[in-house]
């Protein structure tokens with residue numbers, strides 16, 4: 001990835017359900033920021049992947065989609081999944097394994113092996129925990145994004161008979177584990193260095209938890225990969241003597257995320273554990289409507305990174321203008337930061353934060369929130 005004469009190019013993929021509504025907000029923000037900061041950015045809106053594309057073409061995206069997205073520097077996606085409405089029997093309905101497959105195809109095919117999901121409770125965001133210390137939640141969950149429980153290998157034998165056998169293989173490689181764990185320590189280091197500042201997600205803004213990486217496993221029940229993760233973690237921790245280390249079994253981590261989430265700094269987890277923990281972490285930082293996410297290859301920018309909020313296509317509210325665009329806007333800020341535009345990224349992040357702090361009303365619609373954020377981008 002390198003800015004050439006024409007700058008960076010981005011593919012906007014609204015996808016399904018509320019994806020289009022929140023993408024419209026992101027696009028407006030990008031337009032304002034491009035003008036204001038004279039950003040060398042160009043984008044194209046793609047109709048795929050989407051359920052609508054499937055309805056027309058019999059597939060979620062063209063067969064050569066993976067090759068085609070390599071022409072871009074970044075991919076910004078709204079959401080994927082059957083858009084509903086849920087009670088309409090005539091709706092075009094795909095199984096999740098079909099409609100969500102492009103996401104996994106991009107994550108694996110572009111080798112986007114780290115999924116970063118910051119969870120910081122912004123002032124004005126819904127706080128679901130009664131303990132006032134929950135206002136200090138400021139963690140970064142880093143999820144393995146290319147292997148583990150998501151390799152989709154296995155099969156069903158004697159299908160439909162009482163003797164049916166289903167196998168679902170999990171694959172954990174030393175290389176995949178080492179790069180993930182090392183990246184988590186590096187992020188902890190950056191958060192420590194920028195502690196107390198408000199620039200980017202890679203600083204511990206509230207600075208309450210000590211600089212620390214918490215490893216998640218289920219090594220008491222799944223010792224094979226649990227021990228590999230533990231050994232690699234202990235080995236790599238020695239390269240970062242200034243960063244604290246801790247380990248939690250995933251079930252206990254769920255409990256502690258609720259009981260004392262302010263104790264966590266960087267959390268590193270397998271693909272499935274990270275998936276589950278980041279929905280929980282999203283609630284700790286105000287809900288899925290506020291939770292950004294990115295899929296990156298921290299070692300290489302040769303292939304495009306994929307930015308998509310943690311939330312899904314929310315078929316229950318799709319088409320009603322009710323979706324909160326904040327998660328999408330914060331995700332767009334992560335993308336700008338990844339592309340090297342840290343001032344516009346911070347401006348966008350602050351605009352979302354200020355909007356939230358000044359408007360605790362949770363019933364505002366997508367357009368109202370967008371207008372308020374855009375207004376702040378002009379200031």
Ligand code: IPM
Nearest residue numbers: 100103104275278309310312
């Ligand atoms: C996420 C989603 C995906 C995942 C689904 C849609 C396959 O839940 O991005 O967290 O499990 O990774």
Ligand code: MN
Nearest residue numbers: 275276279310
């Ligand atoms: Mn998920």
